[in-house]
Amino acid sequence: MPELPEVETVRIGLAKLLPGRVIQEVVFDTPKSFPNAPNDVANFVVGAKVVLVARRAKVLLIELSSKYSLVIHLKMTGQLVFRGEQTFGAGHPNDSLVGKLPDRTTRVTITFKDGSKLFFNDQRKFGWIRLFPTAEVPNIDFFKKVGPEPLEASFTPEVFYERLQRRKNSNIKAVLLDQTVLAGIGNIYADEGLWGAKIHPKTLVKNISQTQSDALYKALIDVLKLSIKTGGATDRNYVNAEGKKGSYISFAKVFRREGKPCPRCGTIIEKIRVAGRGTHICPQCQQIT
DNA sequence: CACTTGACCTGTCCGC
């Protein structure tokens, strides 16, 4: 669920809230949520100051003054929610944003010297926080393999078409979800982009024309930008750094709209299964070519 | 090698 726009929205929020704060304490539930040894946390996290908050693909990077970085993947149900000390404590008038934290999904709590806290919540425990020397982050396997950022200027329609050709015999939806082809697209924006470009998700890449590729490029960029503008898509769990929901889902054309009319032609939207994922299409607008 | 499927988890929803 947290795809590029959601992670970027969290980054924007944390970038305003965290830099300059000094970490005082880190508490985590199980090693799985924070696989680094306690010693590393004691040596390189506690006492360090947050320098900046960045994003690559769907991964958040919190760079510390210790030359180490917290590398965070929210996977499906992860949240990073910041609470200043003034919004803390049961019964406090400002303590009503999304309920009291920590809650039963809280995996890691980072407390800053000024009393504010950052909660890493994750209902399904797929997400994680890892600690790496900042200089080593680009060498993490995932970052070595991951594809280009779709919103960077260097990502042109030509680059997109060329990257798609890496998987000519796969269906286009599977390829859009492949992070080594292109970073940041997940189930929501794959469906929305394919609808925008009028391409059936089961269409094989080798059967996608340059014209269709260009249309898909534009549709993907458009939905990603719109979603960032609207604070991301809250389907179930997603919230931003302040614990607030995003509103993109109300702009969605097909995602989670099965049984409702296509906004373009009125045909009833169907939900099918492609690449092992629930997939939403307009059977009239999107036909296999 | 290219590509697809299953595992990892927990909560929710649907049918019986």
Place this chain on the structure above:
DNA sequence: TGCGGACAGGTCAAGT
């Protein structure tokens, strides 16, 4: 009402 099972979907490992 309770219960089993399908489903949610990002990524990696295992399978075809």
